[in-house]
Amino acid sequence: MELNKPYWYNDQNEPWVFYRGAEYLLAKQPFPWEGVNLACMMMGAHLLSVHSKEELRFIRERMGKLSLGSTDWWIGLSTDLVREEFSWSDESAVDYQNWAEGSSHDAPVKQKQCVTMSSISGQWSAGECGGLHAHVCKRRTVSVVEIPREPHYIGGCPERWLYFGHKCLLLHLPNSSEEGKSWRDAQSICSSFQGTLVAIQDEIEQAYITMLLQGGTVGVWIGLRDEDTMKWTNGKPVSYTNWSPVEPKN
Template sequence: MDYVDWEVGQPDSHLGREGCVLVDKVTFKMSDSVCDTFQPFICEASEGSMLTTQAPPTETPDVPCDDDNAWLLFNDYCYKFISEADEAPQTWWTSHRLCREEGGELASIHTYEENYWIVSKIYNKTDQTMWIGGRSKLDSSYEWLDGSVFDFINWAEGEPNDFLDQEDCIGMYTRASGYWNDQNCAHTEGRICKRPHHSTLPPAQTTVAPDGHCQSGWLHVGSKCFKYFTQRLTFDDARTACQALGAGVDMISVHSSSEQAHLTTAMGQMQVNTWLGMRNERGFHWVDQTAVTYTNWAPGEPNGHYYGSWGPGEDCVEMLTHNRAGQWNDANCLVRHAYICQRNMVA
């Protein structure tokens, strides 16, 4: 090889699995890549050589599971790929429920061969990411929803990074060499379902909010307890303060007009704006990673318009007071506000 023009940081042999070379179609810089991904290609021939047109290679036909063409067979498991072109993308938890309703589960992946067989089925989807069945545990390790051993990884470079401390679920990139990314479970994506061949799993169990009570000093809203803190902190410091109160405690998320009414009433005597647990990360999401099912934005909000001493940007959400009591506004995350924490009821 008498010439190379590597991209900065390349080649890096990420995970020891990158034995082939790609070039950027704009810069023509080179990087190493997994050989089993699907990419456009460039052919070369000596000047003046006779060229012939050859038929493209024959692809191995898909094998349906149990005569159901919606499910494909690989190594005694059946897989179904539901992209954003097939139906509306869903959160990770909803995707889990929908897979279970069809007798499967969000896919667990245990070998390189399984990972890149899946890639061969999704690389031409319009989705950027599709949900698989991995999630983080309290000890920062990961587990598969189907209970199988977490014995294979294929993280993208720099992942998992738990960005903004709110990325507990795993998605697979459809085109980025089949690598995985941790992301907020409330993002909506396509999904990959998996089930044993000749077998199905029961539907997901619906979790019923337990009867219980709130600890002293905490107020009851729906199935949750919340507590208001008057100390003024930045958004990140407020979240750290909530999480320091114990396992399962986080900044509050609001999911209905009823919950909002409870909060507005309870905060009625307060004269300072208050942080809610919502942050802009590819759109506004709750930091506890529950789905956004309700909003109460003030007129004209969110508008992203802030240019003060903390710098530009309004990526966090405050609840307003006075003549806009209870309404929401996007605010700079470095502003210091009161804050509200939430926890589950004690049985």
């Protein structure tokens, strides 16, 4: 589902925090590294790169406020079999490091490795990229003014909703197909939240939603409908589709 009007608007709850020329978003929902890397890119950002002890302290303090006990958060450092060294996903210089004692970052690389940061110590550890962790996005503030793809409301999403690409998404998965709703009933439920069934705008948003559905056994409704021509229920043009190979496209 996708909110059209943010009835939850709160100008004191901006999800991004500012520090020395950059904005940071700390998201507690646990996902694999590749998925959160895409999520950050969708918002014009990258997974966190750290370039000073002061920046590390700033992020660690905010991680601590959001974490219950010691938790690990994905950052943008990774390596694979092609690259011999760790590099940041935003392609910035690796000019500061804070590895935990005994970290495997110096071991020979046998598969892609991604890096987490401890919410307690701020130290980094390398490991498999498929683990589920919270993450931090970072984007540089710029002076170029652009017309955003979506209205950028200042505020946060309601509880259980996921913030992604200037949208709030709510995923409802029934336990079985028998417990599911018809398309019209699903759209009616979305309308009760002042929203619509989701309109998927591009392949990055598609990848994010696919990641949310990972492991599910039932399909979910989206907001595309056929009224002489295919239309999204929120009125947006159909600029991206991802039809099944056996699905008619006209």
